Amino acid sequence: xxxxxxxxxxxxxxxxxxxxxxxxxxxxxxxxxxxxxxxxxxxxxxxxxxxxxxxxxxxxxxxxxxxxxxxxxxxxxxxxxxxxxxxxxxxxxxxxxxxxxxxxxxxxxxxxxxxxxxxxxxxxxxxxxxxxxxxxxxxxxxxxxxxxxxxxxxxxxxxxxxxxxxxxxxxxxxxxxxxxxxxxxxxxxxxxxxxxxxxxxxxxxxxxxxxxxxxxxxxxxxx
Amino acid sequence: xxxxxxxxxxxxxxxxxxxxxxxxxxxxxxxxxxxxxxxxxxxxxxxxxxxxxxxxxxxxxxxxxxxxxxxxxxxxxxxxxxxxxxxxxxxxxxxxxxxxxxxxxxxxxxxxxxxxxxxxxxxxxxxxxxxxxxxxxxxxxxxxxxxxxxxxxxxxxxxxxxxxxxxxxxxxxxxxxxxxxxxxxxxxxxxxxxxxxxxxxxxxxxxxxxxxxxxxxxxxxxx
DNA sequence: GCATGTGAATGGATTCACAGCT
DNA sequence: AGCTGTGAATCCATTCACATGC
Numbered sequence: 001x002x003x004x005x006x007x008x009x010x011x012x013x014x015x016x017x018x019x020x021x022x023x024x025x026x027x028x029x030x031x032x033x034x035x036x037x038x039x040x041x042x043x044x045x046x047x048x049x050x051x052x053x054x055x056x057x058x059x060x061x062x063x064x065x066x067x068x069x070x071x072x073x074x075x076x077x078x079x080x081x082x083x084x085x086x087x088x089x090x091x092x093x094x095x096x097x098x099x100x101x102x103x104x105x106x107x108x109x110x111x112x113x114x115x116x117x118x119x120x121x122x123x124x125x126x127x128x129x130x131x132x133x134x135x136x137x138x139x140x141x142x143x144x145x146x147x148x149x150x151x152x153x154x155x156x157x158x159x160x161x162x163x164x165x166x167x168x169x170x171x172x173x174x175x176x177x178x179x180x181x182x183x184x185x186x187x188x189x190x191x192x193x194x195x196x197x198x199x200x201x202x203x204x205x206x207x208x209x210x211x212x213x214x215x216x217x218x219x220x221x222x223x
Numbered sequence: 224x225x226x227x228x229x230x231x232x233x234x235x236x237x238x239x240x241x242x243x244x245x246x247x248x249x250x251x252x253x254x255x256x257x258x259x260x261x262x263x264x265x266x267x268x269x270x271x272x273x274x275x276x277x278x279x280x281x282x283x284x285x286x287x288x289x290x291x292x293x294x295x296x297x298x299x300x301x302x303x304x305x306x307x308x309x310x311x312x313x314x315x316x317x318x319x320x321x322x323x324x325x326x327x328x329x330x331x332x333x334x335x336x337x338x339x340x341x342x343x344x345x346x347x348x349x350x351x352x353x354x355x356x357x358x359x360x361x362x363x364x365x366x367x368x369x370x371x372x373x374x375x376x377x378x379x380x381x382x383x384x385x386x387x388x389x390x391x392x393x394x395x396x397x398x399x400x401x402x403x404x405x406x407x408x409x410x411x412x413x414x415x416x417x418x419x420x421x422x423x424x425x426x427x428x429x430x431x432x433x434x435x436x437x438x439x440x441x442x443x444x445x446x
Numbered sequence: 447g448c449a450t451g452t453g454a455a456t457g458g459a460t461t462c463a464c465a466g467c468t
Numbered sequence: 469a470g471c472t473g474t475g476a477a478t479c480c481a482t483t484c485a486c487a488t489g490c
Binding site: 011014017018020021022024025026047048049083084085086090092098099100102103104106107108109110114115133154155161178179180181185187189190195197199200201202203204205206207208209210211212213214215 | 309436
């Protein structure tokens, strides 16, 4: 009847997926020190998590552990990679080749283990044709649609000013990008067929400021 | 009796302060277009928020609105600035002058309206003595304690590798910095007299990947 | 015995719906 | 009439505690 938005059937909450990412990182570490088995309690103690929550999170995906023993590190790691959809490469396009865009392009973790940055876009003629330190080419903004289609871009990153962000969002959406990571400090008008996650760096600073203000009287300090 | 950690008395939750930051930004915009009064409903409609939540959030701080009318834009804006503690300047030190550190130093919003970046620190001799584009000096890592004390640094930003992050955290804490914004993808061992907020860029990408995987069968498209 | 997986209990946060003020 | 401020109701997430299985 009505046009259904793209909805995940039995999907798990975003808070949970965030923790899955954390678990994945912990497991990668454990694998690197050649530990083969780990219990939820050990994970919790080592990485300051809650063991019940770990078990509940993992239980969403069937019985991954062995009672009396724990979880097999590499098997669980592989399972989480698959669950998060990073067992294959996803192509990423960064719009905005300013400081932030370039920093993200070279950020370890944005160009590895499932993600590949195909290019950055900008309007500044000075920048076009150059590359980021990691080698991602900087192309002209007009190429957006072409690049998205020819390079099978699945994720777009908005690293432009607040003013330009809505336009970039709309262009990415029209070009067929379904997932966007937005760094511009605005409330974007969203479309229900595109998933947008916003990271607002300023809000984090303000939150710390609030904390400081609230503990201004209390002692806080050096020993 | 026991040594009390620094606890905020009647403080409001972090989710709430995040929204206060958003409201503040909306009000700044409304002020710029010279609107003097706004109701919770209008705010909600304009910026895709929930009017009941706006009212509840604001009600924590007394009766800021006028029944039958709404809120006075600039009065509310001033109040939120005070509440968030950005009605005065807070000095910020960035540790790590790599791409991310430099991007943050030049990020509009990190060096304005209540925040001032006093310096970046690094270990690379190549970088020492230079400045970021915005003019923040890059100093040598050993100067951390000196700079924190002489420049009254209140907020530290960790923009170094995962491996180095714990050390940086500890050094900042010992130097007397009470609030830290961490960009390194690690679970830090925390101290209870220091507030740490972590921003994990990779987790956001993985969350989008999860979304993509879960809507892979469903249509997701262009127009 | 030991650790998982899970219903039940708790604790927060969001939303509803309306009383109370202008 | 209109909009705030707020108890009550709802929803969601976390934690507890134990039955289940290795």
